[in-house]
Amino acid sequence: MKKWLLLLLGTLVWPLGTATAQGMEPDWPEVQKLLENRCVICHGAALASQGLRLDSRERLLAGSSNGPVVIAGSPDESELLRRIRGESLPRMPLTGPPYLSDAETALILGWIRSLAPDAASVSRDPDPATPEPEAQALEDPGLFSRVAAVLVPRCATCHSPNGRMGPAPEGFVATSHASLLDARERAWIVPGDPRASELVRRIRGQSLPRMPFDGPPYLSAADIELIEEWIAAGAPNDQGQPAPLPVGARVRLGGTLSGHWQLDGLPLKVAAGTRIRENLRVGQRVEVRGWVESDGTIGVERIRAR
Ligand code: HEC
Ligand code: HEC
Numbered sequence: 169m170k171k172w173l174l175l176l177l178g179t180l181v182w183p184l185g186t187a188t189a190q191g192m193e194p195d196w197p198e199v200q201k202l203l204e205n206r207c208v209i210c211h212g213a214a215l216a217s218q219g220l221r222l223d224s225r226e227r228l229l230a231g232s233s234n235g236p237v238v239i240a241g242s243p244d245e246s247e248l249l250r251r252i253r254g255e256s257l258p259r260m261p262l263t264g265p266p267y268l269s270d271a272e273t274a275l276i277l278g279w280i281r282s283l284a285p286d287a288a289s290v291s292r293d294p295d296p297a298t299p300e301p302e303a304q305a306l307e308d309p310g311l312f313s314r315v316a317a318v319l320v321p322r323c324a325t326c327h328s329p330n331g332r333m334g335p336a337p338e339g340f341v342a343t344s345h346a347s348l349l350d351a352r353e354r355a356w357i358v359p360g361d362p363r364a365s366e367l368v369r370r371i372r373g374q375s376l377p378r379m380p381f382d383g384p385p386y387l388s389a390a391d392i393e394l395i396e397e398w399i400a401a402g403a404p405n406d407q408g409q410p411a412p413l414p415v416g417a418r419v420r421l422g423g424t425l426s427g428h429w430q431l432d433g434l435p436l437k438v439a440a441g442t443r444i445r446e447n448l449r450v451g452q453r454v455e456v457r458g459w460v461e462s463d464g465t466i467g468v469e470r471i472r473a474r
Contacts, residue, residue, distance in 0.1 A: 192282060192284060193279060193282050193283065194282070195275055195278050195279040195282065196225060196279060198275055199275060199276060199279045200225070202268070202272055202275065202276070203222040203223075203228070204223070206261045206263075206268065207222045207260070207261055208222055208223050209263075210261075210262060210263075210320060210321075211223070214313065214317065215316070215317045215320065215321070217262075217320065217321050218232045218233055218234065218321070219232045219233030219234075220232035220233075220237060228248075229287060232247075234247075238280050238283065239280075240280070240283035240284060240285050240286070240287045241280070241281060241283060241285060242280070243276070243277040243280040243281055246280050248276065248280070249273070249276055249277060249280060252267070252268050252273055252276060253273065254267070254330060257330065257331065257332050258324070258325055258326075258328050258330055258331040258332055259330040262320070262324050262325075262328045262343050263328075263343045263344060264328075264329065264330065265329060265330075310404075310406050310407075310408060311397070311398050311401065311404060311408075312345060312398065312404060312405055312406050313406060314394060314398075315394060315395055315398045316345075318387065318391045318394065318395065319342050319348070319395070320342065320343065322380050322387065323342040323379065323380060324341075324342045324343045325382075326380075326381060326382075327340050327341055327342040327343075328341060328342070328343050329341065337381075338353075338354075339353045339354075340356055345405045345406065345411075348367075348403075349403060349411045349414075351414035351417035351460075352417075353418075354366075354417065354418045354419060354420060355414045355417040355418065355419050355460055357399055357403055357411075358399075358413070358414070358419070358460055358464065358466075359399065359402045359403040359410060359411040359412070359413055359414075360399070360400065360402055360403075360410075360413065360464050361399070361400070361434075361464055362395075362396040362399045362400055363431075363432065363433060363434040364419065364421070364434055364460075364464070364465075364466050365399050366419065366420065366421055366422070367379075367395070367399075368392075368395065368396055368399065369421060369422055369423055369432075370422075371386065371387050371392055371395065372392060373386070374422065374423045374424065374432050375421065375422025375423055376422060376453075376474075413460065413462075413464055414460055415460055415461070415462045416459055416460065417459060417460050418457070418458075418459055419456075419457070419458055419459060419460060419466060420455065420456070420457050421434075421455070421456045421458075421466070422453070422454075422455055422456075422474065423453070423454065423456070424451065424452065424453055424454070425448055425449070425450050425451065425452050425453075425454050425471075426450060426451075427450060428450070429468070429471070431454070431456055434466065435465065435466075436456060436458075436466055436468045436471075437458075437461060437465050437466060437467045437468055438468050438471075439467070439468075441469075442468045442469065442470065442471070443469065443470040443471075444470070444471050444472075445470070445471070445472040445473070446472065446473050448471060448473060452473055453473065453474045454471050454472060454473055454474055455471070455472055455473075455474045456468055456470070456471050457469045457470045457471075458470075
């Protein structure tokens with residue numbers, strides 16, 4: 169008996185809510201388009217960073233796991249705008265720069281100002297009786313999507329151009345496939361070989377300090393395995409194309425000497441020109457500097473105790 173009543177109420181209440189949004193918030197359609205283009209990749213159904221979804225007005229108003237992100241009528245106190253302006257860090261969008269233009273920022277400001285005082289008092293828990301259609305959108309995300317869903321929320325908070333600690337530590341940016349594999353400075357990932365990838369060494373704690381820097385908690389064993397699987401498969405992008413081997417790129421690997429010359433089981437190519445500073449013993453913590461050879465092995469320039 170109650171079901172039809174709820175349905176009837178639903179049809180009565182829903183159009184009213186929509187009419188309010190359309191009537192009093194003329195900027196909403198533009199705001200929605202902007203969020204869709206710049207934010208929903210990380211604040212949507214597949215990956216809701218910080219529990220915040222920006223793929224509908226209701227979800228935006230429901231806020232993040234920290235609470236509301238907009239305060240109706242008070243843009244300056246709204247975390248949404250503070251993140252967009254970089255007053256609160258890390259600045260959004262996390263993929264920036266570029267950040268939002270002045271005109272786009274003004275658009276969001278105007279929309280928050282136009283919100284009715286009671287607009288944000290939306291229940292944070294969607295009605296449990298209502299099935300969530302978006303919940304089924306996660307059919308079979310690609311390997312990289314699953315990796316990004318682990319790395320972006322845990323690493324990009326610091327490893328983005330304007331993160332929690334300012335510029336990305338060591339220049340390592342974890343916001344996209346391209347930035348993770350950017351080897352101009354150094355290769356943090358050697359496609360095909362997790363053991364030669366400093367990123368893996370850091371999340372396993374073989375190389376110190378262990379990442380994420382704000383851990384524990386560190387990544388779960390299953391998440392570490394997923395990342396190793398992705399690198400072993402050639403670190404493919406979302407289209408499944410493996411990344412090219414960054415031949416000649418510099419590497420700096422931390423770990424434990426497990427043989428002459430092996431780093432936690434990774435064979436090292438030591439040649440006549442290699443500088444080995446101290447009398448190194450197996451079992452000792454070392455730092456290896458070198459480069460990626462054309463066959464994917466690590467040519468060593470220097471090994472020293474750490
Ligand atoms: C590449 C992924 C990514 C993109 C793109 C992105 N975000 Fe975020 N966002 C995050 C992550 C990760 C966090 C959590 C960071 C933290 O505070 O530690 C976050 C946090 C936030 C928060 C803070 C929530 C709270 O309560 O603390 C707001 C607000 C926010 N984002 C808004 C936006 C807006 C607006 C855009 C688009 C203009 C955007 N984000 C684009 C990943 C992203
Ligand atoms: C709270 C901030 C913070 C977070 C979160 C964080 N890092 Fe870091 N990361 C740092 C700092 C600081 C350094 C430099 C530390 C050092 O080596 O002295 C660093 C260094 C690194 C390096 C070494 C770069 C190099 O050139 O040697 C890698 C790789 C790395 N982080 C990966 C990650 C990964 C992967 C995650 C997520 C699982 C992560 N970080 C999360 C702050 C952070």
